[in-house]
Amino acid sequence: ALFAVFFYSLTKRFSDYSHLFLGFAIGISPIGAWIAVQGSIAAEALWLGMLLWLWIAGFDIIYATQDEDFDRREGLHSLVTRFGSDTALKIAAYLHLVVIILLWVGAYHWKLGLPFVTASLLISLLLIYLHVFRGRFRSGASLEKINDDFFLANIAVSFCVLFGIALSVIW
16 A cells, blocks of 8 residues: 555656546555455455545545646646646546445445444535535635635545444444
């Protein structure tokens, strides 16, 4: 996982999909941890890895909108430089829609309980609100404000997932 994270910075030199690589690099962490603790791989670990992969990739696309001009000047690749900020933000919204679906599928499939259902509801509402009402393609907001909003949202999503799973396990 650490090698993959270090390799991420190089992907901007040759791939428009560096965001997806970063999400993958971080998403394999819980899978590796699961294997280290359990000695085998399980569907729960793959689900958590996929959830993290798409959630991180979506947020990284949003953050990359700040660097669009610099990346173009320096010849760096990203979905933002390939498609422009508006389209890239829409791609991020679709990735986060899949995250919402995965949250609810996991909550149902593994019967994670009220704490995780509550966390999933908060995450779903937060992501929908941010993409629909705060997103640049919807409101004409500045990229700086969008990135501020999504930075705070990323922190909120992190804590909701952590506490939702932890409390569901001990509930």
